[in-house]
Amino acid sequence: MSIPTTQRVIVISKAGGPDVLVPAEVPVPSPGEGQVLIEVAAAGINRHDVHQRANGIHHDGSPTPGLEVCGRVVAVGAGVTAPAIGDRVMALVQGGGYGEYAVAAAALALPVPENVSDAEAACVPEALFTAWWNYFGLMDLQKDQFGLFHGGTSGVGHLALQALSALGYRVIATAGSERKVKAAKEFGAFEALNYNDAALAEKVLDATDGTGISCLIDVSAGAHLTQDVAMMAPDGTIAHLSAGGGAELSLPLRSIMAKRIRITGSFLRPLALELKTQVADRLRREVLPLIGNEVRPVIAQQFELMDAKGAHAGMEKASHIGKIVLVA
Incomplete structure (x- = not known):
C-alpha cells in the first residue's frame, strides 16, 4: 500500500480548553517490532483525552491525543504475523489516535466484525x-x-x-x-x-x-x-x-x-503491554463474538477528524449517552 510521508493530526498546543486542539502536519510513524501501522477511519474520544488537553500533557513526547482507533492495517513491523496488511482492526493505542495514521501493538489490534461500522468499532477498545x-x-x-x-x-x-x-x-x-x-x-x-x-x-x-x-x-x-x-x-x-x-x-x-x-x-495507559495483551486475549475469546450482536456501541455524537475541539466541547457538557467519535 502507498503510504504518504506526512499526515494531518490534531495536537495539544498548550494547556486549556477545546480551542487548544489544533491541526498540524507531522511525519507518518513507522511500526516497530511487534507493531502495526493503521490508516485511521475513526477514533474514539475519552475523558482521559480531555484531562490530557486541559493539563497540556504530551505523553511520550507526542502532543497528539487519542487512545483508540479503527481502520485498516497498512504496514507491519518485524515479527508481526497477525493482523496482516489490509485487515480491518480496532485497536488500543498509546496516544496518536487523532490523526490519519496511528501505530498500535499488534497484540492489541482486534478484528472488526463485518456488521460493525468503523465509527462503532472505534468505540470499543478503550x-x-x-x-x-x-x-x-x-x-x-x-x-x-x-x-x-x-x-x-x-x-x-x-x-x-x-x-x-x-x-x-x-x-x-x-x-x-x-x-x-x-x-x-x-x-x-x-x-x-x-x-x-x-x-x-x-x-x-x-x-x-x-x-x-x-x-x-x-x-x-x-x-x-x-x-x-x-x-x-x-x-x-x-x-x-x-x-x-x-x-x-x-x-x-x-x-x-x-x-x-x-x-x-489504576490507569490503563501505563499498564504493561504484557498485562494488556492478557486482557486482549480474554476479550478475543469471550467478548468479540458478542460485538455487533448482544454488544452494540451507541454513538452519541460524530465529528470530522479535524474537529476534535467540537468533540471535546461535547464531551465536557457531560449530557451524552454512549461515545463521541471522530471520523476521517
Missing part, C-alpha cells in the same frame, strides 16, 4: 480493555457476586454493561439523571440508580438482598466514597479510574476496617 482489566485483572468479579459501575451510560459504562450482562454477570449501574438511569437499564444493568440519591447505599443493598457490592468501579474521583463504603460486601474492592485532577480522599476508616474493604485504582 471501553472493554478498561472494564475487563479492572473487573477481572485488578479485581476478580465472580458471577455469584455483584459489581457496580458509577456512570453506566458513559463510553466505558454502556459497553461494559452490555458485555457483562450478556455473559451472566450482575452489575448495578448509577447515572446522574432519570434519562440516563433508564438507558443504563436498557444496556443490561441488573439495577440502575441515580448516584445523587441520598439513599443510594440503602437502595443498592436492597437490590442485592443485603449482600452488597464485591467489585465497584468509580470514575467520579471518589465523589460517592461514603456511600460506596456503606454498600460494599465484606472483602469487597473499590477501584478508582479517575484522579479528578488530584483529588484527595477522606476515608471512613472504621467502616473500611470492619468490612476489610480494599481501595485501589
